[in-house]
Amino acid sequence: MRRPAGRARRSAPAAAWLTAAALALAACSGPDSGDTAPDxxxxxxxxxxxxxxxxxxxxxxxxxxxxxxxxxxxxxxxxxxxxxxxxxxxxxxxxxxxxxxxxxxxxxxxxxxxxxxxxxxxxxxxxxxxxxxxxxxxxxxxxxxxxxxxxxxxxxxxxxxx
CATH class of the missing domain: 2.60.40.1890 (PCu(A)C copper chaperone)
Structure with a gap:
């Protein structure tokens, strides 16, 4: 079954937002975030x-x-x-x-x-x-x-x- 074309357009911005949010969260847990173990x-x-x-x-x-x-x-x-x-x-x-x-x-x-x-x-x-x-x-x-x-x-x- 095929999805309506309008539905695909609405989910693309949501997917982009989720991707951006995931990247932002990943950046927060990087080595400069202050939560890394002592070295x-x-x-x-x-x-x-x-x-x-x-x-x-x-x-x-x-x-x-x-x-x-x-x-x-x-x-x-x-x-x-x-x-x-x-x-x-x-x-x-x-x-x-x-x-x-x-x-x-x-x-x-x-x-x-x-x-x-x-x-x-x-x-x-x-x-x-x-x-x-x-x-x-x-x-x-x-x-x-x-x-x-x-x-x-x-x-x-x-x-x-x-």
């Missing part, structure tokens, strides 16, 4: 050779290229206990977590946010590597190889990773 990478990781047999510090930059913030909840290492610290008004204090903003970075550097290693199982020496695992809420852990540098080492370009 994490680490750069500039290092540990100055500890001067103490029981404590050390670690520094790195975590970059999030995803559209959703990531929450760093803990760091683990077989080297000892690792906690997150921040320095505010020259006073160091422990943090329970730290946010890596969407399309942003979280920097751990000397004199600011840093990793604190305590109760060391051994004292790492310059040239060695320490492995740490960064744990995030809602996403898998990230393993980082942290080279041990001279106690006086300071990165030439900071910790931006760029």
């Amino acid at each position: 994490l990478s680490v750069s500039g990781a290092y540990m100055p050779q500890p001067v103490s047999a029981s404590m050390a510090a670690g520094f790195l930059t975590i970059t999030n290229d995803g559209g959703t913030a990531a929450e760093l909840t803990s760091v683990t290492s077989d080297l000892g206990e690792v906690t997150l610290h921040e320095t505010v008004d020259s006073a160091m204090r422990e943090m329970t977590d730290a946010e890596v903003p969407a399309h942003g970075t979280l920097v751990f550097e000397s004199g600011a946010n840093h990793l604190m290693f305590e109760k060391l199982t051994r004292k790492p020496k310059q040239g060695e590597t320490v492995e740490v695992e960064l744990h995030f809420a809602g996403t898998g852990p990230v393993t980082v190889e942290m080279p041990v540098k001279a106690a006086t080492y300071r990165p030439a370009t900071g910790h931006s990773g760029h």
